[in-house]
Amino acid sequence: MKIGWVGGGLMGRLHASAFGKFGFAMAFCLSTLVLGLDADAGVQWCEEDPVFLVNGALVDITTAFPATYKDTIKEPVAIELLVPTNVIAAVVSLPGAVPMTAKISSVLPANGLLSLGVPVIVKVTVTSTQSFDTKTKVTGTYLWLSSTAYGKSNVTTQVRYTLIGL
Numbered sequence: 001m002k003i004g005w006v007g008g009g010l011m012g013r014l015h016a017s018a019f020g021k022f023g024f025a026m027a028f029c030l031s032t033l034v035l036g037l038d039a040d041a042g043v044q045w046c047e048e049d050p051v052f053l054v055n056g057a058l059v060d061i062t063t064a065f066p067a068t069y070k071d072t073i074k075e076p077v078a079i080e081l082l083v084p085t086n087v088i089a090a091v092v093s094l095p096g097a098v099p100m101t102a103k104i105s106s107v108l109p110a111n112g113l114l115s116l117g118v119p120v121i122v123k124v125t126v127t128s129t130q131s132f133d134t135k136t137k138v139t140g141t142y143l144w145l146s147s148t149a150y151g152k153s154n155v156t157t158q159v160r161y162t163l164i165g166l
Helices: 014-038 069-070
Strands: 045-048 051-054 058-064 077-084 089-093 100-108 118-125 135-140 150-151 157-163
Touching: 014 045, 045 069, 051 150, 058 077, 058 118, 077 157, 089 100, 100 118, 118 135, 150 157
Parallel strands: 077 100
Antiparallel strands: 045 058, 051 058, 051 089, 058 135, 077 118, 118 157, 135 150
């Protein structure tokens, strides 16, 4: 099935499926651009970036806060990864500009079908003498639907993720 001229004749005749794919690609690009814009682009961020290993998959937890508050942090940034009891997990690295602790707690119920997904919960606490915004993003292999979680200092931010295909 053919449709009429598109774009004033610049694109010629397109099949309906090709036009649909093109439209989807354009919508995806536009949404990615809009969602990728950072409202806090003018703020200098300080990032803490520990890496964990969960059943062979790397999990990188990035916690960011405005760099102007770095000197107000009085305790190490505490990052805890909660995993099912039948999962093998380890802390791989703890780089950072401020002191940090990383802990793994095997407290979630055992999941018999790990290949369908391993649930993980990330808890991040930034203790400070001031109140400010924080951002936590989890990336890594086998991670499904990663997003940024926004929180506050002196309050534990908790985010649930699922590792797929382990």
